Amino acid sequence: MEKKITVLPGDGIGPEVVTAAVEVLQAVAKKYEHSFHFAYATIGGAAIDQHNDPLPTETIELCEESDAILLGAVGGPKWDNNPSDLRPEKGLLRIRKHFDLFSNLRPVQAIPSMLKSSPLKEEIVQDVDLLIVRELTGGLYFGDRNRTDDEAFDSLTYTRPEIERIVDNAFTLARLRRKKLTSVDKANVLDTSRLWREIVEEKKAQYPDVSVEHSLVDSTAMKLITAPADYDVIVTENMFGDILSDEASVITGSLGVLPSASMRSDNFGLYEPVHGSAPEIAGKGIANPAATILSAAMLLQYSFGMSEEAKAIEKAVSNVFEKGYFTGDMAHKGVQALSTNEWTERVLAEIDP
Amino acid sequence: MEKKITVLPGDGIGPEVVTAAVEVLQAVAKKYEHSFHFAYATIGGAAIDQHNDPLPTETIELCEESDAILLGAVGGPKWDNNPSDLRPEKGLLRIRKHFDLFSNLRPVQAIPSMLKSSPLKEEIVQDVDLLIVRELTGGLYFGDRNRTDDEAFDSLTYTRPEIERIVDNAFTLARLRRKKLTSVDKANVLDTSRLWREIVEEKKAQYPDVSVEHSLVDSTAMKLITAPADYDVIVTENMFGDILSDEASVITGSLGVLPSASMRSDNFGLYEPVHGSAPEIAGKGIANPAATILSAAMLLQYSFGMSEEAKAIEKAVSNVFEKGYFTGDMAHKGVQALSTNEWTERVLAEIDP
Numbered sequence: 007m008e009k010k011i012t013v014l015p016g017d018g019i020g021p022e023v024v025t026a027a028v029e030v031l032q033a034v035a036k037k038y039e040h041s042f043h044f045a046y047a048t049i050g051g052a053a054i055d056q057h058n059d060p061l062p063t064e065t066i067e068l069c070e071e072s073d074a075i076l077l078g079a080v081g082g083p084k085w086d087n088n089p090s091d092l093r094p095e096k097g098l099l100r101i102r103k104h105f106d107l108f109s110n111l112r113p114v115q116a117i118p119s120m121l122k123s124s125p126l127k128e129e130i131v132q133d134v135d136l137l138i139v140r141e142l143t144g145g146l147y148f149g150d151r152n153r154t155d156d157e158a159f160d161s162l163t164y165t166r167p168e169i170e171r172i173v174d175n176a177f178t179l180a181r182l183r184r185k186k187l188t189s190v191d192k193a194n195v196l197d198t199s200r201l202w203r204e205i206v207e208e209k210k211a212q213y214p215d216v217s218v219e220h221s222l223v224d225s226t227a228m229k230l231i232t233a234p235a236d237y238d239v240i241v242t243e244n245m246f247g248d249i250l251s252d253e254a255s256v257i258t259g260s261l262g263v264l265p266s267a268s269m270r271s272d273n274f275g276l277y278e279p280v281h282g283s284a285p286e287i288a289g290k291g292i293a294n295p296a297a298t299i300l301s302a303a304m305l306l307q308y309s310f311g312m313s314e315e316a317k318a319i320e321k322a323v324s325n326v327f328e329k330g331y332f333t334g335d336m337a338h339k340g341v342q343a344l345s346t347n348e349w350t351e352r353v354l355a356e357i358d359p
Numbered sequence: 360m361e362k363k364i365t366v367l368p369g370d371g372i373g374p375e376v377v378t379a380a381v382e383v384l385q386a387v388a389k390k391y392e393h394s395f396h397f398a399y400a401t402i403g404g405a406a407i408d409q410h411n412d413p414l415p416t417e418t419i420e421l422c423e424e425s426d427a428i429l430l431g432a433v434g435g436p437k438w439d440n441n442p443s444d445l446r447p448e449k450g451l452l453r454i455r456k457h458f459d460l461f462s463n464l465r466p467v468q469a470i471p472s473m474l475k476s477s478p479l480k481e482e483i484v485q486d487v488d489l490l491i492v493r494e495l496t497g498g499l500y501f502g503d504r505n506r507t508d509d510e511a512f513d514s515l516t517y518t519r520p521e522i523e524r525i526v527d528n529a530f531t532l533a534r535l536r537r538k539k540l541t542s543v544d545k546a547n548v549l550d551t552s553r554l555w556r557e558i559v560e561e562k563k564a565q566y567p568d569v570s571v572e573h574s575l576v577d578s579t580a581m582k583l584i585t586a587p588a589d590y591d592v593i594v595t596e597n598m599f600g601d602i603l604s605d606e607a608s609v610i611t612g613s614l615g616v617l618p619s620a621s622m623r624s625d626n627f628g629l630y631e632p633v634h635g636s637a638p639e640i641a642g643k644g645i646a647n648p649a650a651t652i653l654s655a656a657m658l659l660q661y662s663f664g665m666s667e668e669a670k671a672i673e674k675a676v677s678n679v680f681e682k683g684y685f686t687g688d689m690a691h692k693g694v695q696a697l698s699t700n701e702w703t704e705r706v707l708a709e710i711d712p
């Protein structure tokens with residue numbers, strides 16, 4: 007297959023980790039006889055510096071011509087005091103809305119070699135294998151807002167179609183996994199949550215093979231710590247998803263390797279590591295590229311339907327970990343820390359021995 | 360001193376745990392020569408059953424005549440399918456608003472004898488000693504809302520005075536502790552959060568001895584797991600506070616002993632355990648009354664200014680734990696589990712040996 011990928015390196019360690027992921031994608035293309043075309047554009051702080059706009063028109067146009075987007079990370083202290091329209095994360099919010107990337111997928115899986123660095127006890131997290139499906143283009147993030155010096159206002163609106171499509175998406179994903187769906191809301195307080203819960207109840211009949219539970223956001227925040235292995239797929243609205251997916255990202259000690267996908271309904275999507283731009287280690291060649299490489303695997307699977315190729319990358323990454331090769335953020339005492347390049351070489355060697 | 364306390368036993372184990380706490384308050388009254396008058400009223404499911412109203416007028420009137428409120432817990436499966444105005448938790452929401460209980464205090468402290476039951480590693484939680492100050496009468500909980508079958512809407516509004524009083528409250532509390540305040544918001548998205556952050560910045564000058572940091576709600580949800588001992592006082596708006604305080608309540612393994620206070624500006628307040636009504640063990644005489652007893656200690660301290668008396672209760676409870684006496688929920692293997700009464704007797708014996 008021939009595919010176009012727009013690469014948005016972004017800020018901090020973004021350029022380093024996307025370089026590694028692109029190398030891996032190229033190796034996969036060669037091995038499986040695809041041809042991937044990579045085109046580069048700016049977003050976030052880099053785009054503000056070059057174009058005074060965190061999401062320049064050139065970037066949007068390039069993305070529109072491509073089949074998927076691979077993003078590094080955005081943000082850094084340099085732009086922290088900018089007005090809100092000229093902040094790096096505004097580029098992220100705008101690209102989500104522009105491309106209608108309504109479904110944010112954040113898988114969290116326990117990796118045996120990393121459980122030592124989990125803040126939680128091993129027996130609590132060893133069987134964790136969950137997927138958070140977060141609604142990404144509605145709710146408080148994109149509602150009307152307004153403020154004066156004396157009062158401020160944000161609005162949380164959801165329409166039936168907005169809820170239906172994310173709920174359908176989550177049911178479909180649950181079907182491909184352990185067939186258990188947890189819908190998270192605050193139905194004892196919010197009208198949007200009550201509508202959300204009703205729609206999940208209505209949809210149940212269409213997916214009789216999936217078991218469904220409703221859970222309040224506050225008790226979910228507890229259970230993600232006390233019994234995270236009980237979850238399979240969690241679906242929730244934008245703000246709750248922001249909080250819960252970040253909470254979930256640290257439980258297994260593997261934040262540095264977590265990928266994410268933000269999808270449109272036609273499988274076009276944006277793929278990026280969950281971790282941030284880590285400005286403090288940028289440019290040193292020591293960043294961990296695993297999360298971005300695994301995001302590239304999600305890209306192949308979800309946007310290009312290349313399951314075998316995606317699995318090959320995932321397998322390569324887990325083999326490298328199992329063989330005891332780590333970048334500095336993950337290396338235990340007595341183990342030599344590899345550079346970004348050295349570690350990526352090991353992954354490439356697994357893909358094409 | 361002579362004081363009136365309204366007791367709202369509520370549902371499930373509520374009646375059992377408030378009985379224990381009232382006994383402890385009576386013992387304190389005797390020892391320190393106060394006279395506490397207890398008057399009982401209904402709330403939640405019990406009030407729905409008796410008065411078809413989760414917060415009957417009689418209850419409100421009794422509370423209005425008293426100096427503080429002690430609450431057990433509300434809720435249970437019996438009322439789960441009631442319309443939203445006839446649900447137990449509506450009684451809670453209404454009593455908060457009616458009495459302007461704008462400041463919810465939720466302390467979380469590591470208790471050495473309980474760290475074994477923490478889902479987190481001991482080294483992460485052993486030094487935890489934090490206080491969450493949650494705004495309790497504004498935001499999404501009490502905004503306009505509306506829904507049809509096809510769309511739903513909730514609104515998040517904060518006025519300057521609403522934010523100022525909770526922020527002042529948090530600064531004042533930080534002064535009495537380790538003088539570190541973390542203000543949590545989502546200022547990269549919400550206008551209410553930007554106003555919140557500005558007000559915290561303005562207030563800083565009035566409390567030069569308190570160090571202040573701003574933290575986004577999503578990264579706070581992570582740090583409560585990875586580095587909870589770094590926090591002293593956390594202040595945040597209503598919905599974020601709901602989620603983060605529940606998250607924080609499970610990190611030390613001591614959910615069963617966590618108290619809470621919901622305060623008005625004149626020190627009138629409502630005190631209740633953080634745990635719920637636990638209908639599955641109600642009426643068996645095995646509930647853990649520690650959280651309610653510690654809530655009674657907060658009542659003495661915050662509403663009646665009786666610090667010595669409050670400390671006497673806290674000391675009694677921690678002595679009983681240190682001597683190895685636990686109710687069933689906390690007893691480790693090989694240790695005999697005491698009943699609610701037996702355990703309360705031990706506390707009473709510590710107070711008046």
Ligand SMILES: CC(C)[C@H](C(=O)O)[C@@H](O)C(=O)O
Pocket residue numbers: 095098099248547548577
């Ligand atoms: C940067 C920020 C606006 C963004 C969000 O809140 O969605 C981020 O936290 C995320 O989860 O991708």
Ligand SMILES: CC(C)[C@H](C(=O)O)[C@@H](O)C(=O)O
Pocket residue numbers: 194195224448451452601
């Ligand atoms: C019962 C519910 C409405 C309530 C809340 O969300 O405030 C509870 O979760 C709490 O934290 O006291």
